[in-house]
Amino acid sequence: MLDFISRMFSKENTSKNVAKERLRLVLVHDRANISPQLLHSLKADLIAVISKYMEIDEDALEVNLSSKDTQVALVANIPVKKMKRAVGD
Amino acid sequence: MGEVIVVTSGKGGVGKTTTTANIGTGLAALGHKVVLVDADIGLRNLDVVLGLENRIVYDIVDATSGSCRLRQAIIKDKRLEGLHLLPAAQTKDKTAVTPEQMKELCAELKKEFEYVIVDCPAGIEQGFKNAIAGAEKAIVVTTPEVSAVRDADRIIGLLEAAELKEPKLIINRLRARMVKAGDMMSIDDMIDILAIDLLGVVPEDDQVVISTNKGEPVALDEKSLSGQAYRNIVKRIRGEEVPLMDLESESGFFKALRRLIGLK
Ligand SMILES: Nc1ncnc2c1ncn2[C@@H]1O[C@H](COP(=O)(O)OP(=O)(O)OP(=O)(O)O)[C@@H](O)[C@H]1O
Ligand SMILES: [Mg+2]
Numbered sequence: 001m002l003d004f005i006s007r008m009f010s011k012e013n014t015s016k017n018v019a020k021e022r023l024r025l026v027l028v029h030d031r032a033n034i035s036p037q038l039l040h041s042l043k044a045d046l047i048a049v050i051s052k053y054m055e056i057d058e059d060a061l062e063v064n065l066s067s068k069d070t071q072v073a074l075v076a077n078i079p080v081k082k083m084k085r086a087v088g089d
Numbered sequence: 090m091g092e093v094i095v096v097t098s099g100k101g102g103v104g105k106t107t108t109t110a111n112i113g114t115g116l117a118a119l120g121h122k123v124v125l126v127d128a129d130i131g132l133r134n135l136d137v138v139l140g141l142e143n144r145i146v147y148d149i150v151d152a153t154s155g156s157c158r159l160r161q162a163i164i165k166d167k168r169l170e171g172l173h174l175l176p177a178a179q180t181k182d183k184t185a186v187t188p189e190q191m192k193e194l195c196a197e198l199k200k201e202f203e204y205v206i207v208d209c210p211a212g213i214e215q216g217f218k219n220a221i222a223g224a225e226k227a228i229v230v231t232t233p234e235v236s237a238v239r240d241a242d243r244i245i246g247l248l249e250a251a252e253l254k255e256p257k258l259i260i261n262r263l264r265a266r267m268v269k270a271g272d273m274m275s276i277d278d279m280i281d282i283l284a285i286d287l288l289g290v291v292p293e294d295d296q297v298v299i300s301t302n303k304g305e306p307v308a309l310d311e312k313s314l315s316g317q318a319y320r321n322i323v324k325r326i327r328g329e330e331v332p333l334m335d336l337e338s339e340s341g342f343f344k345a346l347r348r349l350i351g352l353k
Contacts, residue, residue, distance in 0.1 A: 019235050022235055026239055
């Protein structure tokens with residue numbers, strides 16, 4: 001069983017799977033024609049919008065396209081420093 | 090009226106010229122009238138792969154600029170009836186032919202030849218744009234490596250943007266042993282990623298180098314696996330249905346080997 005699991009594990013880590021995963025990721029960027037400038041302005045807009053609701057760590061903010069299987073996702077990691085007090089009504 | 094097929098890749102050195110030479114040779118061996126056009130101006134190669142380097146008098150630039158008649162620039166192979174070459178110029182650059190001239194040239198050639206196969210230079214600049222200008226169909230060559238497949242993907246996008254729809258893929262230099270060990274992307278992996286039709290798979294084969302040394306395309310070598318792969322590709326271009334050789338599983342490889350040396 002352990003052997004089976006370790007085999008499974010090593011299969012996952014074959015260099016061809018690494019190649020395939022890297023290729024997939026790089027093609028997501030290529031095909032979407034996402035330039036660093038575009039990601040940069042997307043980041044700036046995100047900061048502007050989110051800052052209306054909470055205080056975020058702008059320097060640690062990360063925005064990237066990522067792919068899993070056939071899905072492409074925009075993954076943002078936005079550390080929140082402080083929530084703004086709800087004004088309520 | 091013949092058809093014009095461009096062989097392209099994006100990345101350099103993946104086997105465009107080898108593929109062009111072998112497809113042309115294979116088609117001519119089946120009795121077709123073929124002309125191979127070397128569009129890699131400045132880096133002439135197709136002539137040496139075909140063993141025709143000593144017969145060149147005029148080239149593609151002479152023909153398109155009117156310094157000679159088209160007929161004069163085309164070299165006829167002496168071994169294979171039907172095989173012809175229009176060589177590239179060696180001392181000019183990629184701008185020596187315009188896309189319009191290339192279109193005219195291809196239109197002229199397909200009146201006389203059943204197949205016009207254009208060997209494209211590497212890259213996506215002017216040389217690429219020229220080479221595809223007169224083509225109706227495209228073949229994309231890649232090797233099972235991240236950089237080559239990435240460039241192939243870019244080329245497929247550019248071909249489709251240029252109205253060259255549904256390009257076909259040739260995977261070159263596949264190493265069955267490495268695929269089996271999980272150290273090389275498989276045919277399925279690449280088809281899955283690029284999402285285009287497969288025209289054929291050519292194994293990594295020393296015979297390719299040996300035959301190129303001699304200027305005799307490997308498609309004429311009955312005993313080599315790569316020769317068989319090219320002959321299968323040629324049949325598929327003619328519209329025949331030929332199953333893929335089993336290159337990936339070791340048993341299949343040995344089976345093919347045994348068959349080749351007549352052990353059945
Ligand atoms: N299946 C194969 N097995 C072994 N060697 C190969 C195979 N295919 C091509 N080669 C070798 O790879 C080298 C590059 O091939 P080739 O010149 O056809 O590539 P190319 O794409 O036309 O290059 P360029 O971009 O410079 O025009 C050559 O030395 C050739 O012999
Ligand atoms: Mg070449």
